[in-house]
Amino acid sequence: MEQEQTVENESKPSSVKSEAWEWIKALLIAGGLVFIIRTFIFSPFIVEGPSMEPNFHTSERLIVNKILYDFRAPQRGEVIVFHATEDKDYIKRVIALPGEKVRVEGDKVFVNNQQLDEPWLKQALDDAAKKGIPYNTRNFAEKTVTEGSVFVMGDNRSNSADSRDIGFIEYDRIVGRADIIFWPMKDLKWIH
Template identity: 60%
Template sequence: MEESSNGRPDAANWRKEAVDWAKALVVAGVLVVVIRMFLFSPYIVDGPSMQPSFHTAERIIVNKIMYDIRQPERGEVVVFHSGFGADYIKRVIALPGETVEVRGDTVLINGEQLSEPYIQEPVDTAAASGGTYNNKDYPPQTVPEGHVFVMGDNRPNSHDSRDIGFIPYEQIVGRADVVIWPLGSIRIIGHD
């Protein structure tokens, strides 16, 4: 910054620098709004329904454009508008046109058992004590076009498609891609 003859910063240069800073802040603000509205958004996990995969108060980044490019796939963790005044986080289990059934700890898709490595440990623990991890069966139903069937990983404590029905694509906010908080839990989210 140039100084005037009396050793103080020139007022015109000070104003120019202030205007440049203001422009930069406005551009940064617009970028933040655009990114949050259309591309990515932070969410906080609230409740135990996705344990052991996710825990209450974990912060995740949701990719909001993924499903503008393609449809959800089995195993992906999605955030959706539940219609109960909150957004839910659940795992996609069955896709349009598939018949889904839940019998104890067995999930059947078109009559074939679904492999679910993300809940294998609690399922094995429940089996070792003579019980089942899941406490809600679900009779065979075919997923309608434009919908998915979702379940929480914490099967005994999840309000999911077994209770609320199939989730329309238009209610899906996006795919959970990254856990960003707490620091010890930072990770890319696997979608097996």
């Protein structure tokens, strides 16, 4: 009987060490996965400022897909996050693609001399028209988007530092596409 008790006592410290080692391995793997996912695949982003209203608001938190543009180029209408300066990222909407001619005249945006349909601004444009005021007060003379770049604008056209000010956005400055608003919870949605 004593011998059995001794065997049980000897195995307990070993099982505690084994369980602790399993927890350490699990935490290291989880930490590694979080690092890989945040560095290469998805990243959180916080909206700052009014430049994307009425569709995005200050303090909303987004999930940015960082890997998508490794497989394909940005497309018109997508909302992207990019490095505006060395320490500042912006969120804007892709309006024109490489090689396209773009110009802005009041509330109308033209790409290759065709007025762009912007369903994401329909309500804001209709509201401004009902009040008899222009939604956009900043025009842009026609230019051709350079290769490897996009022309971006904020949804709040009169109050946005975008390609009209900072120029075309090169692909290598793009962090990724905004895919999900996840905070606040009442605004949780996929971004189309």
